[in-house]
Amino acid sequence: MKHAKKHRVTRKLVQSGSADSAIGSFDYMIYTDRRARVVKLKWYYGKGLTMTVPWKARFPSIETIVLKKSEWLKHCFEEESRLMNQSTLSNLGVSKKVPYMGQVLPVRIYGPPKKAAEINLHEDELHLVGSQDVDEVIETHLIKWLIRQSRLVLCPIVDRIALAMNVPVRLITIRNQRTRWASWSSSKTISLNWRLITAPPSVIEYVVIHELTHHRHPNHSKEFWKAVSGTCPDWQNGRSWLINNSHLLHYYRPVNHRG
Numbered sequence: 083m084k085h086a087k088k089h090r091v092t093r094k095l096v097q098s099g100s101a102d103s104a105i106g107s108f109d110y111m112i113y114t115d116r117r118a119r120v121v122k123l124k125w126y127y128g129k130g131l132t133m134t135v136p137w138k139a140r141f142p143s144i145e146t147i148v149l150k151k152s153e154w155l156k157h158c159f160e161e162e163s164r165l166m167n168q169s170t171l172s173n174l175g176v177s178k179k180v181p182y183m184g185q186v187l188p189v190r191i192y193g194p195p196k197k198a199a200e201i202n203l204h205e206d207e208l209h210l211v212g213s214q215d216v217d218e219v220i221e222t223h224l225i226k227w228l229i230r231q232s233r234l235v236l237c238p239i240v241d242r243i244a245l246a247m248n249v250p251v252r253l254i255t256i257r258n259q260r261t262r263w264a265s266w267s268s269s270k271t272i273s274l275n276w277r278l279i280t281a282p283p284s285v286i287e288y289v290v291i292h293e294l295t296h297h298r299h300p301n302h303s304k305e306f307w308k309a310v311s312g313t314c315p316d317w318q319n320g321r322s323w324l325i326n327n328s329h330l331l332h333y334y335r336p337v338n339h340r341g
């Protein structure tokens with residue numbers, strides 16, 4: 083007979099859907115949580131509203147929230163569109179500027195269109211040779227280049243740090259996650275978001291160290307952070323860069339509802 087390990091669920095999704103407000107419609111999720119003492123609202127950019135309520139307690143309807151918290155919701159909507167416009171990865175073709183390893187590289191376009199356009203990195207600018215002079219086409223070339231570069235640049239960094247930390251990495255995957263910069267799985271796979279290539283080298287190192295530390299410390303425990311700061315004294319700067327640039331992921335810092 084199988085003995086299931088007793089596992090108490092601490093958080094459960096009780097309702098989700100889409101709601102309308104005067105400013106626009108948004109997605110929402112309502113969770114019941116054993117640790118929650120009061121109703122809490124959080125706005126996740128790109129994801130919408132999350133409401134956490136005390137375990138099995140009655141909770142306000144989403145219509146009530148829309149009515150009572152309209153000012154706060156308006157603020158969330160405005161902040162979201164401000165951050166969306168700031169996303170430097172969504173208008174590369176128009177701006178002709180590429181964020182790359184903590185720098186911003188201007189793009190120069192050369193020559194008549196060819197079947198296979200080329201991109202070359204020259205000192206601190208990018209030369210795009212043989213592309214059509216159409217913003218969307220240019221953007222596609224630049225994004226493809228960034229993804230290719232991310233593999234070339236990030237993999238050797240992982241190899242070097244894994245060796246130094248004595249972590250057996252089985253696989254490095256470069257992914258197009260919309261929600262996170264990186265992750266580590268128990269199958270010894272490190273997944274890195276290609277958008278990390280926009281970050282300064284010290285930030286990339288922090289991310290790799292952070293993920294590889296999860297090999298020995300799966301959770302963000304005190305011991306985990308102690309180990310991270312031991313390997314990467316500059317971890318706090320790395321962490322703030324990721325938070326301040328999370329608009330690059332189309333997924334933003336949650337905004338806590340205050341008051």
Ligand SMILES: [Zn+2]
Pocket residue numbers: 292293296302
């Ligand atoms: Zn982590």
